[in-house]
Amino acid sequence: QKEVEQDPGPLSVPEGAIVSLNCTYSNSAFQYFMWYRQYSRKGPELLMYTYSSGNKEDGRFTAQVDKSSKYISLFIRDSQPSDSATYLCAMSATGYSSASKIIFGSGTRLSIRP
Amino acid sequence: DSGVTQTPKHLITATGQRVTLRCSPRSGDLSVYWYQQSLDQGLQFLIQYYNGEERAKGNILERFSAQQFPDLHSELNLSSLELGDSALYFCASSVSPGPGNTIYFGEGSWLTVV
Numbered sequence: 001q002k003e004v005e006q007d008p009g010p011l012s013v014p015e016g017a018i019v020s021l022n023c024t025y026s027n028s029a030f031q032y033f034m035w036y037r038q039y040s041r042k043g044p045e046l047l048m049y050t051y052s053s054g055n056k057e058d059g060r061f062t063a064q065v066d067k068s069s070k071y072i073s074l075f076i077r078d079s080q081p082s083d084s085a086t087y088l089c090a091m092s093a094t095g096y097s098s099a100s101k102i103i104f105g106s107g108t109r110l111s112i113r114p
Numbered sequence: 115d116s117g118v119t120q121t122p123k124h125l126i127t128a129t130g131q132r133v134t135l136r137c138s139p140r141s142g143d144l145s146v147y148w149y150q151q152s153l154d155q156g157l158q159f160l161i162q163y164y165n166g167e168e169r170a171k172g173n174i175l176e177r178f179s180a181q182q183f184p185d186l187h188s189e190l191n192l193s194s195l196e197l198g199d200s201a202l203y204f205c206a207s208s209v210s211p212g213p214g215n216t217i218y219f220g221e222g223s224w225l226t227v228v
Contacts, residue, residue: 041221041222042221042222043116043118043204043206043219043220043221043222044157044204044219045116045218045219046216046217088156088157102159104156104157104158105156106156107156107157
């Protein structure tokens, strides 16, 4: 079993819909949770990060962490075609720039239909 | 544009051959990371350098080696290539390995081994 599980999709939704992307994990030591966005033929870019449990909001994006269920989510409100990308969750026990300790999900491919 | 430059963007080579991938980090970044991304394994951390010194090692094969030069650019050497080495190789950089420093990814080098 992988430490981080993520549904690969693809997920296709109409423009304006609310998108929910999720990951589950097995390592209870994870404290730092990240979401990366990767456009086709580009490198991943850090979208949001949270520490421990709770919610964090940034514009149309909300990251949610439920450590009791070992479950994290990324919500995208008012989705736009420009949000079409692969979204990777990532987590670490030691910080979001301790690259050797960051475990990535396999990514969910999201497509927003105009 | 993340500011991390990788060359070449695409590379096709035969099994048994050796290739070198090159990375120039963002201006001012001292830490360089190498990742491998494949469909079945997702994004895997290979190795990290900080100011010329190896800092952390991940799932890097013995056939692979890397170094960071005094001008901070880095090279990843892949030798005795196998079909399974076909993947997208990312370089990333950050100011330092410490917490709070975002990791910025380059656009990757596509390696196809035939």
